[in-house]
Amino acid sequence: MRRLLLVDYSNAMYRALFMNSNLSFGKKFTGGLFGFVTSMARIISDYDCDDVIVCHDRKPYLRKQHHDVYKSDRNPSANPDTVKKVKDSDELLAIFLQLSGIPQLKVAGFEADDLIALCVDQVGHEYDEVHILSNDSDLYQLFRHEHLIFHKLKGKLYTFEDYQYEYPNLKPHELVYMTALAGGHNGVPGIKGVGPVTTTKLIEECKLSGSKLKTIFKRYKGGKFKKELMRNRELATLPYPPIRNHELIIPRRARCKEKELLQLLFKYGIKTTNKISDVYLNNG
Numbered sequence: 001m002r003r004l005l006l007v008d009y010s011n012a013m014y015r016a017l018f019m020n021s022n023l024s025f026g027k028k029f030t031g032g033l034f035g036f037v038t039s040m041a042r043i044i045s046d047y048d049c050d051d052v053i054v055c056h057d058r059k060p061y062l063r064k065q066h067h068d069v070y071k072s073d074r075n076p077s078a079n080p081d082t083v084k085k086v087k088d089s090d091e092l093l094a095i096f097l098q099l100s101g102i103p104q105l106k107v108a109g110f111e112a113d114d115l116i117a118l119c120v121d122q123v124g125h126e127y128d129e130v131h132i133l134s135n136d137s138d139l140y141q142l143f144r145h146e147h148l149i150f151h152k153l154k155g156k157l158y159t160f161e162d163y164q165y166e167y168p169n170l171k172p173h174e175l176v177y178m179t180a181l182a183g184g185h186n187g188v189p190g191i192k193g194v195g196p197v198t199t200t201k202l203i204e205e206c207k208l209s210g211s212k213l214k215t216i217f218k219r220y221k222g223g224k225f226k227k228e229l230m231r232n233r234e235l236a237t238l239p240y241p242p243i244r245n246h247e248l249i250i251p252r253r254a255r256c257k258e259k260e261l262l263q264l265l266f267k268y269g270i271k272t273t274n275k276i277s278d279v280y281l282n283n284g
Helices: 009-019 031-047 062-066 080-100 112-126 139-143 158-167 170-182 196-208 212-225 226-236 257-267 272-284
Strands: 003-008 049-054 130-132 148-151
Touching: 003 031, 003 170, 009 080, 009 112, 031 080, 031 130, 049 112, 049 139, 080 158, 080 257, 112 130, 112 170, 139 148, 139 158, 139 170, 170 212, 170 226, 196 212, 196 272, 212 226
Parallel strands: 003 049, 003 130, 130 148
Antiparallel strands: none
């Protein structure tokens, strides 16, 4: 059985940072490095993953260039402690990923979610299972491929069966309609005054009437917000429609620099617990 692991770098780094917020070595914060490395190692080891790809965000985002309202509510953290932890984590993880030889995808204007979606669409069929290290529920629309397994906080798994239980009346590709109406945590604005309850009711009414879900934009308030809703649906769709036909060039795994990698892990107190270093060396 062949398995692929796709990692949302920022999502995994931030959750590692906050879950290990008190870890440091000298003046260097190491919680992000420790959490990221151990989480990824656990999945690679437990599921015997054949390939790993780490996907990155790269600003300026195309969505923001096309639609200025995208992520207009986002403000960079002004907390100096958090800023330092992010900086330290990025620096250490850049070294770790370079030494481990794990392939990384970085495309100007693309977000990690887009790259994950493109990977699933373009190479996912080559694997029996595709594992995704991310908490991002926007990625659930990728359950158009049922062999996905999401790794959420504290090792919790989320499968297609879990999706069907949570959204019994909503096909994966229809999630974007809910986001278009109610907005989402990833910067899609939604329609003022419309929340999840109203959205669910509108979708159920549309389906009961036998209408296609795309007509919901005309039905809501007589089409008053159709333009905004069409924009929101585009922003929520993965991959972002203007880049849907982008053909990825996935780099081959580079040779693992064994000596330097071990030195890095040992220097910052990441020992061979759970055979962490062995996981990366054996997959090099």
